[in-house]
Amino acid sequence: MTHPNAQEIIEKAKDVLVRTYEPQPVVLDHGEGCYAYDTDGKKYLDFAAGIAVASLGHANPAILRTLKKQAARLMACQASYATQEKLEAAQLLVDNTCFDMIYFSNSGTESVEATLKCARKWAYDTKGPHCNEIIAFRNSFHGRTYGSASVTEKRMSQPFFGPYIEGVHFATFNDLSSVKALVSDKTAAIIVEPVQGEGGLTPADPAFLKGLRKLCDEKNICLIFDEVQTGFGRLGTFNSYEAFKVEPDLAAWAKGMGGGFPVGAMAAKRKFGSAIVVGTHGTTYGGNPLACAVAATVVKQILKRGFLSNVRKVSGVLFDGLKQIQRESNKITEIRGMGLMIGVDTNTNCGDLLKALQKNGLMATKAGQNTLRLTPPLILKEEQAHEALGIIGKTLKEMD
Ligand SMILES: Cc1ncc(COP(=O)(O)O)c(C=O)c1O
Numbered sequence: 001m002t003h004p005n006a007q008e009i010i011e012k013a014k015d016v017l018v019r020t021y022e023p024q025p026v027v028l029d030h031g032e033g034c035y036a037y038d039t040d041g042k043k044y045l046d047f048a049a050g051i052a053v054a055s056l057g058h059a060n061p062a063i064l065r066t067l068k069k070q071a072a073r074l075m076a077c078q079a080s081y082a083t084q085e086k087l088e089a090a091q092l093l094v095d096n097t098c099f100d101m102i103y104f105s106n107s108g109t110e111s112v113e114a115t116l117k118c119a120r121k122w123a124y125d126t127k128g129p130h131c132n133e134i135i136a137f138r139n140s141f142h143g144r145t146y147g148s149a150s151v152t153e154k155r156m157s158q159p160f161f162g163p164y165i166e167g168v169h170f171a172t173f174n175d176l177s178s179v180k181a182l183v184s185d186k187t188a189a190i191i192v193e194p195v196q197g198e199g200g201l202t203p204a205d206p207a208f209l210k211g212l213r214k215l216c217d218e219k220n221i222c223l224i225f226d227e228v229q230t231g232f233g234r235l236g237t238f239n240s241y242e243a244f245k246v247e248p249d250l251a252a253w254a255k256g257m258g259g260g261f262p263v264g265a266m267a268a269k270r271k272f273g274s275a276i277v278v279g280t281h282g283t284t285y286g287g288n289p290l291a292c293a294v295a296a297t298v299v300k301q302i303l304k305r306g307f308l309s310n311v312r313k314v315s316g317v318l319f320d321g322l323k324q325i326q327r328e329s330n331k332i333t334e335i336r337g338m339g340l341m342i343g344v345d346t347n348t349n350c351g352d353l354l355k356a357l358q359k360n361g362l363m364a365t366k367a368g369q370n371t372l373r374l375t376p377p378l379i380l381k382e383e384q385a386h387e388a389l390g391i392i393g394k395t396l397k398e399m400d
Contacts, residue, residue: 010027026040026042026358031059033059033379034379046058048373070085074289075290076289077288083292085296088292089292097251101269101270101273102266103118104265104287105264108228110145110286111228113148116151117276118268119224136168136170139153139368140226176215190216193227197228197373200343201342210245213247223250227239234339250269252264252266253266258291263291315338319335331348
């Protein structure tokens with residue numbers, strides 16, 4: 001078979017793939033570390049990383065070793081079986097977080113579903129069937145299956161998928177009084193992203209999260225953090241709740257957890273996690289030995305000495321450099337985010353900016369209405385941060 005060129009792949013894909021995303025003008029072929037290469041051999045500094053997924057970079061040797069070894073040993077078994085790999089991953093996660101119990105899934109949306117079901121089951125058992133409402137936030141994003149889509153504000157503009165699950169109310173992010181106004185004896189849970197990702201890289205005010213914690217304690221409500229984008233080192237702490245010094249009752253994880261391999265989890269404090277009992281929830285693939293072996297490898301890499309301090313260091317380099325570019329050009333209007341989850345608002349069209357950056361060798365993504373999102377691998381080196389800043393500065397200048 002002759003190798004089709006990029007244009008052929010793009011055209012054929014339009015025909016056979018359901019159109020969930022805008023087609024990209026390049027076809028990625030392979031990656032190494034913080035760089036990705038297209039089928040024409042062009043090299044890109046990858047500041048998308050699968051949207052905060054390839055946290056250890058592409059073709060990470062430790063992940064490759066684990067995949068090879070575990071794939072040859074045992075890839076799948078009935079989810080009801082405990083395996084050494086599942087136990088090791090769960091134990092590592094429990095030992096290094098505030099949580100007591102882990103439920104493995106395969107994606108962010110499944111992890112969110114698990115937290116919603118767990119919180120509702122806990123509320124049903126302890127407070128009664130009437131207690132089934134969830135408070136979520138405007139500009140939130142929690143996924144695309146029905147539960148997670150129901151707590152995602154975008155449902156407002158997608159009536160064609162209705163009816164969504166009932167009893168979801170949307171408060172204003174970073175506005176505690178708007179949450180208090182929605183709380184009633186029907187409130188089972190509050191779900192929040194510590195840094196709103198898809199909504200535009202907006203960090204929570206630490207006082208807001210502390211206020212949510214206090215409110216949930218006072219009213220006996222389950223507090224859920226959606227850490228799908230913020231977790232696993234992305235903010236320079238292992239989990240983002242550490243950066244905010246507020247512990248949730250449940251957390252949803254995915255993305256960086258597998259460094260590119262699909263794996264997610266719900267993490268739970270025992271009081272809440274024990275609400276899920278045999279026959280109430282489960283998954284065929286979740287917790288499979290291959291995914292768990294990879295997750296354990298990723299966790300061990302993140303916890304290695306110097307890993308998280310590198311995230312904080314290169315984050316500082318990027319924020320400082322972006323501020324410098326902002327001073328020098330009239331293009332950047334706001335810089336937001338934390339760690340290696342950075343949003344840059346510009347007065348140019350983000351779609352045009354992304355294309356121009358891509359042309360100049362930097363891959364990134366868009367979030368919110370018009371925000372440039374930078375989520376590079378967490379192994380980014382200082383010189384690569386400077387390389388990215390050089391490309392961003394040059395590109396914005398070219399767009400003058
Ligand atoms: C905060 C958050 N939650 C949930 C999801 C859904 O994850 P997935 O696409 O793996 O289902 C995402 C994906 O972008 C996310 O950013």
